[in-house]
Amino acid sequence: MLIEIRNLKLNLGTHAVLRDVNLTLQKGQIYGLLGPNGAGKSTTISVITGLRAPTAGSVRVLDLDPVADSLHLHSRIGVLAEQAGFYDWMSAGDYLMWFASLYQKNLDKTETAHLLSRVGLAGQSPAPIATYSRGMRQRLGLARALINQPELLILDEPTNGLDPRGRREIHDVLLDLSVNHGVGILLCTHLLDDVDRLCTRIGIIAQGRTLLEGSIADLLSAQRAAVRYRLRVDSTDETLRIPDDITLLARAGDWWHVEIASHIKPAGAWRKLLDAGIRIDEIHREGGGLEELYMSVTEAKEAA
Amino acid sequence: MNPITLIARKEGGELLMSGRGLAWLLALSIIMSVLSLLLVSNTELSLLDNAQVVYMVMGTVTTLGALLAVVLGSDAVAGERERGSLMPLLLAPVTPSQIVFGKMGGQIAGWVVMYLLSLPYVWAVGSSGQNLTQAVTYLALFGTPVVLGFGFLGIALSARLRSVRSALLTSLITLMLLASPLLLGPSLRQSTIGQLFDAVNPFSAAVNTFDSVVIDSQPISMQLTRLSIALVWLVLTAVFAIRSMRKMEI
Numbered sequence: 140m141l142i143e144i145r146n147l148k149l150n151l152g153t154h155a156v157l158r159d160v161n162l163t164l165q166k167g168q169i170y171g172l173l174g175p176n177g178a179g180k181s182t183t184i185s186v187i188t189g190l191r192a193p194t195a196g197s198v199r200v201l202d203l204d205p206v207a208d209s210l211h212l213h214s215r216i217g218v219l220a221e222q223a224g225f226y227d228w229m230s231a232g233d234y235l236m237w238f239a240s241l242y243q244k245n246l247d248k249t250e251t252a253h254l255l256s257r258v259g260l261a262g263q264s265p266a267p268i269a270t271y272s273r274g275m276r277q278r279l280g281l282a283r284a285l286i287n288q289p290e291l292l293i294l295d296e297p298t299n300g301l302d303p304r305g306r307r308e309i310h311d312v313l314l315d316l317s318v319n320h321g322v323g324i325l326l327c328t329h330l331l332d333d334v335d336r337l338c339t340r341i342g343i344i345a346q347g348r349t350l351l352e353g354s355i356a357d358l359l360s361a362q363r364a365a366v367r368y369r370l371r372v373d374s375t376d377e378t379l380r381i382p383d384d385i386t387l388l389a390r391a392g393d394w395w396h397v398e399i400a401s402h403i404k405p406a407g408a409w410r411k412l413l414d415a416g417i418r419i420d421e422i423h424r425e426g427g428g429l430e431e432l433y434m435s436v437t438e439a440k441e442a443a
Numbered sequence: 444m445n446p447i448t449l450i451a452r453k454e455g456g457e458l459l460m461s462g463r464g465l466a467w468l469l470a471l472s473i474i475m476s477v478l479s480l481l482l483v484s485n486t487e488l489s490l491l492d493n494a495q496v497v498y499m500v501m502g503t504v505t506t507l508g509a510l511l512a513v514v515l516g517s518d519a520v521a522g523e524r525e526r527g528s529l530m531p532l533l534l535a536p537v538t539p540s541q542i543v544f545g546k547m548g549g550q551i552a553g554w555v556v557m558y559l560l561s562l563p564y565v566w567a568v569g570s571s572g573q574n575l576t577q578a579v580t581y582l583a584l585f586g587t588p589v590v591l592g593f594g595f596l597g598i599a600l601s602a603r604l605r606s607v608r609s610a611l612l613t614s615l616i617t618l619m620l621l622a623s624p625l626l627l628g629p630s631l632r633q634s635t636i637g638q639l640f641d642a643v644n645p646f647s648a649a650v651n652t653f654d655s656v657v658i659d660s661q662p663i664s665m666q667l668t669r670l671s672i673a674l675v676w677l678v679l680t681a682v683f684a685i686r687s688m689r690k691m692e693i
Contacts, residue, residue, distance in 0.1 A: 210536045226453070
């Protein structure tokens with residue numbers, strides 16, 4: 140287990156910032172930590188990294204106590220904080236070489252160039268960081284987090300300020316780290332699209348409390364009401380019998396708007412359609428999914 | 444390489460290669476040039492003797508050094524926090540005390556450059572010669588712990604207070620309070636409060652030593668209590684800075 144948090148509580152003065160946070164992250168997993176502004180996501184990260192000591196509860200990161208073993212822990216994790224600051228007068232290459240030496244690593248020019256190219260900053264090495272755009276700074280922050288080949292990567296809003304291509308490139312880097320190198324990634328973000336694309340497991344926290352935690356597939360199937368899809372089918376035969384679990388809401392030429400009952404998985408529904416002689420050319424989800432889950436959980440908390 | 448050395452090299456480079464560092468050195472040169480010119484004129488007119496002039500230059504260099512130290516110290520932690528570059532440092536495998544001593548490395552570089560820059564002025568105003576060796580030696584011996592103590596104080600306040608402005612303001616007020624004996628008249632300095640203040644004040648310890656060795660030609664054996672005060676100040680402020688860094692709110 141890379142991160143194991145049980146019943147974490149944190150008081151700052153008399154104010155309870157974290158009331159009951161639970162989180163487990165295993166090797167090779169990408170975990171999305173979601174929640175509204177001020178929910179306690181960044182504070183949870185500061186506890187995980189040993190910058191704050193918990194008031195109660197248990198926190199183990201890489202099987203270490205983050206506060207007592209902070210030096211050892213810091214040498215094994217990579218963190219991209221929400222506010223990614225640098226020494227602007229340095230060039231990216233010089234900065235990475237300097238930062239690597241804090242980890243007792245001698246990064247030569249080839250390794251530095253490789254690291255920069257990995258995050259999409261190839262050829263930018265000589266320019267001072269002061270000239271970088273926000274997106275470039277995010278990329279450099281990710282390069283800095285990767286400098287020690289971490290076992291655990293903690294990223295707070297990593298795709299902030301990136302254009303769509305940049306986001307896709309960063310997604311690819313993170314998927315490669317997770318799938319091919321077994322790096323566990325804790326992703327703290329507001330962008331549900333990032334979570335949908337990258338994460339296998341999520342935790343939703345609000346007002347310092349974990350409201351929901353588990354694998355996305357399980358949570359969606361447990362929470363979901365009927366989900367709507369738009370299908371392009373290769374059939375205009377109106378006499379075809381549509382399976383009972385699928386409701387045809389509307390049809391416009393080749394396009395069908397359907398609703399799938401909550402007790403069956405989408406793959407099962409598509410198979411039933413194929414068995415009924417309906418060939419599917421395209422599928423688009425129209426509702427349901429992570430966004431609806433997030434909204435329903437956080438709205439219920441706010442209402443309470 | 445040790446993290447202290449790495450951070451110190453970065454800090455020193457940032458100070459001495461940046462426009463801010465060069466502007467500071469230019470300002471120092473202008474102040475020292477004007478002051479030296481005035482003092483040499485006074486010597487020529489026999490309004491001040493050579494030893495008094497050397498003493499005044501030493502006091503001025505120490506004050507300017509302390510001023511530079513509080514400015515740099517106040518920016519050391521709070522400034523990095525405001526610019527977002529502190530968090531990566533705290534999340535690297537570096538202890539809070541290594542960060543403090545690394546940051547001090549930059550200040551030591553600044554003080555060394557300032558000290559070297561002041562030597563021609565000390566030589567110019569003290570050219571008749573007999574006080575020159577004492578001036579150079581005692582400026583290093585007493586000026587260094589006082590100046591670096593102010594640097595540690597600036598770092599400590601910078602870690603405890605959330606903004607550079609608050610840290611700088613508090614450090615400057617402390618510097619003004621401790622340097623106030625320079626502004627007090629002889630009668631106030633000889634009152635009970637003045638004497639008590641002088642007895643524990645590191646700034647007074649340095650300035651009174653300059654007075655004793657340069658003007659009154661006393662030996663170093665008579666300055667050991669004052670040297671202890673300056674060294675205790677340095678140790679206490681260092682401990683304060685390390686504790687503040689450890690307890691810092693993120």
